[in-house]
Amino acid sequence: MTRLTEAQLRELPHEILSDTGHVDMRRIDGPLTEREEQAAVIAWADMHSVANVLYANVNGQYRQGQRPEPGLRPGVPDLFLPVARDGWHGLYIEMKRVKGGVLSKEQRRWIEVLRNNGYQAVVCRGAEDAIAQIEAYLEADK
Numbered sequence: 001m002t003r004l005t006e007a008q009l010r011e012l013p014h015e016i017l018s019d020t021g022h023v024d025m026r027r028i029d030g031p032l033t034e035r036e037e038q039a040a041v042i043a044w045a046d047m048h049s050v051a052n053v054l055y056a057n058v059n060g061q062y063r064q065g066q067r068p069e070p071g072l073r074p075g076v077p078d079l080f081l082p083v084a085r086d087g088w089h090g091l092y093i094e095m096k097r098v099k100g101g102v103l104s105k106e107q108r109r110w111i112e113v114l115r116n117n118g119y120q121a122v123v124c125r126g127a128e129d130a131i132a133q134i135e136a137y138l139e140a141d142k
Contacts, residue, residue, distance in 0.1 A: 031098070032126070038095045040077055040127035041134075043084060045081075051134050054081045075106025077114070079130070086140035088120040093133065096124035 032040070036057065045054035059076040077092040084090065092114050094107055103111075103123060114121040120137060124130035 002050065034095050034101060037097065037127045037130070041093075041095070041124075041130045044127070044131050045134070050083060050138055051081060053083065054079055054134070063068045072107075073110075075104055075108075075110040077107070077110060081137070083135060083138065085120075085137055087118075088137075088140075089118045090120075091134065091137045092119055092121040092131055093132060094121070094123045096123060096125050100131075103124070 022123075042054065042056065045051040056079055057076050058072070059072050077094040077097065079093040081091040081093070092111070094103065094111065096103075111121040111123070122133050124133055
């Protein structure tokens, strides 16, 4: 299992987009946001021979009160790994900060629907947790 320190997460070769433009994770002070944690997971996956197909769901751009684009659904998990393992069709990941962050009613509903339809769906608190979940999923019976 991969164990990354926060310093190691910051050193992953990946830039993330903030509301004001590109931000280099190595220059971020303080606890990582959910978005920064997700960027670290994507950066890790980009370097992995199987997990490099992990992608972010555009539903993360949906905001309560905004008129959503057609097809966007609140609550759909943040990340999807379209790799079948151990009877599952793929892995959905709902990212949360290491501390804080609560599942919405819509997120709980989507996780239940996905699990009932052959997908593994997990909630991960931070990049380290998400990476560990992905590794465990990929190591399952192929």
